[in-house]
Amino acid sequence: MMPEMLWKLLEITIIIALLIPMAAMLVWVERRVIGIWQDRHGPNRVGPFGILQSLADLLKILGKEDWIPPFSDRLVFILAPIIGAICVLMSFAVVPFSPDIGVSDLNIGLLFFLAMASLAVYSVVLAGWASNSKYALLGGMRAAAQTVSYEVFMGLSVMGVVLLTGTFNLREIVLAQSEGWLIQSQFVGFFIFLVAGIAESHRLPFDLPEAETELTAGFHTEYSGLKFALFFLGEYLGVTLISAMSVVLFFGGWLMPEPLSAWLPPLVWFIIKIMCFVMFFILLRTSLPRPRFDQLLKFGWMVMLPLALLNLIVTALLRLTGVL
Amino acid sequence: MNKEKLANSLIFSQLRTMWLVLKHTFTKADTVQYPEQKPYLAPRYRGRIVLTRDPSGEERCVACNLCAVACPVDCIALQQVVDDDGRKRADFFRINFSRCILCGFCEEACPTYAIQLTPDVELAEYDRQNLVYEKEHLLINGPGKYPDYSFYQQSGIVIAGKGKGEAEQERPPIDIKGLMP
Amino acid sequence: MLTDLATIDSLFYLAATVAVIASLKVVTGSNTVHALLYLVVSLLAVAVCFYLMGAPFAAGLEVIVYAGAILVLFVFAVLMFGLGKDETINAPKSKSVANMFGAMLLAFALLLELTVIINNAQIQQTLQANVVSSKAVGIMLYGPYLLAVEIASFLLLAGLLAGYHYAKPDVQGSQL
Ligand code: SF4
Ligand code: SF4
Numbered sequence: 001m002m003p004e005m006l007w008k009l010l011e012i013t014i015i016i017a018l019l020i021p022m023a024a025m026l027v028w029v030e031r032r033v034i035g036i037w038q039d040r041h042g043p044n045r046v047g048p049f050g051i052l053q054s055l056a057d058l059l060k061i062l063g064k065e066d067w068i069p070p071f072s073d074r075l076v077f078i079l080a081p082i083i084g085a086i087c088v089l090m091s092f093a094v095v096p097f098s099p100d101i102g103v104s105d106l107n108i109g110l111l112f113f114l115a116m117a118s119l120a121v122y123s124v125v126l127a128g129w130a131s132n133s134k135y136a137l138l139g140g141m142r143a144a145a146q147t148v149s150y151e152v153f154m155g156l157s158v159m160g161v162v163l164l165t166g167t168f169n170l171r172e173i174v175l176a177q178s179e180g181w182l183i184q185s186q187f188v189g190f191f192i193f194l195v196a197g198i199a200e201s202h203r204l205p206f207d208l209p210e211a212e213t214e215l216t217a218g219f220h221t222e223y224s225g226l227k228f229a230l231f232f233l234g235e236y237l238g239v240t241l242i243s244a245m246s247v248v249l250f251f252g253g254w255l256m257p258e259p260l261s262a263w264l265p266p267l268v269w270f271i272i273k274i275m276c277f278v279m280f281f282i283l284l285r286t287s288l289p290r291p292r293f294d295q296l297l298k299f300g301w302m303v304m305l306p307l308a309l310l311n312l313i314v315t316a317l318l319r320l321t322g323v324l
Numbered sequence: 325m326n327k328e329k330l331a332n333s334l335i336f337s338q339l340r341t342m343w344l345v346l347k348h349t350f351t352k353a354d355t356v357q358y359p360e361q362k363p364y365l366a367p368r369y370r371g372r373i374v375l376t377r378d379p380s381g382e383e384r385c386v387a388c389n390l391c392a393v394a395c396p397v398d399c400i401a402l403q404q405v406v407d408d409d410g411r412k413r414a415d416f417f418r419i420n421f422s423r424c425i426l427c428g429f430c431e432e433a434c435p436t437y438a439i440q441l442t443p444d445v446e447l448a449e450y451d452r453q454n455l456v457y458e459k460e461h462l463l464i465n466g467p468g469k470y471p472d473y474s475f476y477q478q479s480g481i482v483i484a485g486k487g488k489g490e491a492e493q494e495r496p497p498i499d500i501k502g503l504m505p
Numbered sequence: 506m507l508t509d510l511a512t513i514d515s516l517f518y519l520a521a522t523v524a525v526i527a528s529l530k531v532v533t534g535s536n537t538v539h540a541l542l543y544l545v546v547s548l549l550a551v552a553v554c555f556y557l558m559g560a561p562f563a564a565g566l567e568v569i570v571y572a573g574a575i576l577v578l579f580v581f582a583v584l585m586f587g588l589g590k591d592e593t594i595n596a597p598k599s600k601s602v603a604n605m606f607g608a609m610l611l612a613f614a615l616l617l618e619l620t621v622i623i624n625n626a627q628i629q630q631t632l633q634a635n636v637v638s639s640k641a642v643g644i645m646l647y648g649p650y651l652l653a654v655e656i657a658s659f660l661l662l663a664g665l666l667a668g669y670h671y672a673k674p675d676v677q678g679s680q681l
Contacts, residue, residue, distance in 0.1 A: 036349060037349065040353055040355050073536075075539075108561040111561075111565030111569065117573075118568070118569050118572070118574060119572060121577055125580055125581070128584070129583075144577050144580065148574055151569075283345060287344070287346075288338055
């Protein structure tokens with residue numbers, strides 16, 4: 001009993017201890033890759049290839065004054081970034097990394113992920129409200145509307161997966177894909193999930209809550225120092241999480257087709273797949289412009305919602321008739 | 325807007341953009357690794373300012389103050405003195421490079437080609453006071469971009485070693501009180 | 506030790522206490538957003554209760570729908586008012602420590618509990634023994650409770666139509 005629990009705690013600690021530096025690395029990777037795509041070099045001075053850039057940034061951010069605006073609501077102001085980081089980290093608890101790594105096999109794993117994603121919005125909304133400044137407030141309101149809307153399609157889009165695998169348990173979903181990845185039949189669902197995921201983690205092109213050009217920095221305008229770093233951490237962990245979930249739900253998790261699977265351990269395959277998605281997210285960021293807010297919501301309700309419902313119904317019909 | 329166009333703009337143009345950006349993975353970076361790898365600066369690049377000398381090695385600047393007037397940020401300060409040999413010189417000549425915007429107006433205004441901008445841009449200092457250049461810092465031992473030009477050889481001013489009418493393109497003075505044509 | 510505390514009963518009562526305290530804070534507080542936050546905590550605690558009673562599906566939906574969507578809309582509505590004048594008049598003048606850390610403590614208790622549940626293999630097993638699976642929930646909803654589901658959906662449809670009607674640009678064509 002006791003050693004088992006200790007072992008679990010150790011596993012959690014290791015996963016967190018790997019995830020957080022990874023998120024920090026991601027900041028560097030993103031800046032470097034965007035640099036390459038914009039015909040620049042990107043940060044390449046600190047350490048070999050600039051790998052330690054994030055460390056330098058961290059040190060700098062720790063040295064900054066951690067200012068809490070006197071006009072803010074102190075408690076909520078402090079709480080907001082913590083909620084964000086915790087929600088994203090909690091979601092990782094249900095992600096099955098490999099056949100025997102993964103914190104928990106919750107039988108409602110998928111629901112747990114959706115729940116945490118929907119709680120994460122509080123971080124942004126409350127940050128916007130507590131800052132008590134108009135830019136932050138606008139950002140928070142945008143975040144609330146955007147997240148609540150896109151949550152709907154995100155939930156609906158993964159229901160096709162649940163229909164086909166018959167379970168909410170993420171590990172079982174992965175195992176059910178041993179014959180073939182679900183992307184073969186659920187490409188519409190995957191597309192919707194991806195778009196909704198971008199909107200949920202408010203990355204570009206759907207970063208309207210923090211749209212720099214119009215809202216200075218949106219909901220984290222008033223944040224500085226460590227609390228700002230927490231927001232940053234939450235954002236990059238969110239990107240990793242959405243990538244991981246896409247891989248788990250649609251691309252067979254750690255599974256690979258026959259000849260390839262023997263080459264590398266499952267965990268490595270999983271990470272490689274995640275990195276592909278992260279790269280895709282970064283590519284989206286460099287290439288696509290930000291839509292207007294009403295366009296975003298219109299696109300959501302007019303295009304994505306019918307598409308998600310259609311996908312669900314067609315999947316159900318095909319399932320009933322035994323095609324899938 | 326018809327449906328087809330809309331669909332095009334929604335999906336196709338986005339994908340095309342992403343493809344175009346992705347292609348840049350294999351293009352060479354336009355920026356250079358600066359301290360190790362210097363970018364090419366044209367000879368007429370507007371960088372650090374120098375005061376030049378005429379071909380005979382004398383200071384060109386006659387301290388006429390035109391550059392100081394032309395300077396939009398008022399970063400040139402100078403004072404004129406007249407030497408015994410008839411030449412005018414700047415008693416002091418000071419440029420505050422922490423204010424200079426390297427616009428080149430001073431160079432345009434200068435009647436003697438004394439003040440010139442050079443393609444040296446590395447003006448960084450830890451102490452701001454070090455950016456205030458005095459005359460001895462500005463003066464170089466050469467004529468700069470105009471190797472043959474000498475103001476005093478063009479103008480009618482009398483200096484030691486050059487009397488009236490001895491300048492280039494100048495005729496000897498006419499004796500208006502004489503009777504000869 | 507942590508393991509002794511971590512029986513289902515004690516966890517349930519802890520979550521229930523959190524829910525009760527948080528609900529009390531909802532109705533006694535004077536700051537709207539803080540009250541809503543307490544409501545969120547209370548709903549989360551109720552979700553934990555559901556989970557401990559073997560209804561993980563209901564727990565998940567509770568968090569997604571109530572805490573994640575409906576209350577976000579509440580907060581959204583409150584955001585419109587901002588930290589206006591009337592808000593600051595009602596707000597307690599002295600921000601005592603208890604006031605500051607109440608919500609945080611309650612939420613922390615829940616977080617701890619969740620970690621214990623996730624960690625604890627034994628509890629996992631007991632929980633899995635008598636769970637109501639999502640399949641069973643679906644069968645119940647579309648079997649005995651079909652009428653209730655239909656009535657609820659009618660209600661929602663009516664709400665949807667009313668919302669559409671109010672949000673529609675009026676006859677003159679001017680935007681609301
Ligand atoms: S540098 Fe040129 S313009 Fe300036 S004072 Fe000297 S002669 Fe005049
Ligand atoms: S370059 Fe422009 S700013 Fe600088 S000294 Fe000359 S006139 Fe002044």
